[in-house]
């Protein structure tokens with residue numbers, strides 16, 4: 001099964017799609033999996049996958 005690692009950058013002026021290449025941190029907690037992406041614009045986007 002393919003995991004969807006993509007998400008959109010949170011910065012307002014940025015429309016980049018973040019993927020595996022931007023993924024810099026992956027952490028599993030009780031609340032689910034957290035992923036932090038660092039975009040080329042410098043913004044860090046954190047997502048929670050349950």
Ligand SMILES: [Zn+2]
Pocket residue numbers: 009010011014015016039040041042043
């Ligand atoms: Zn960005």
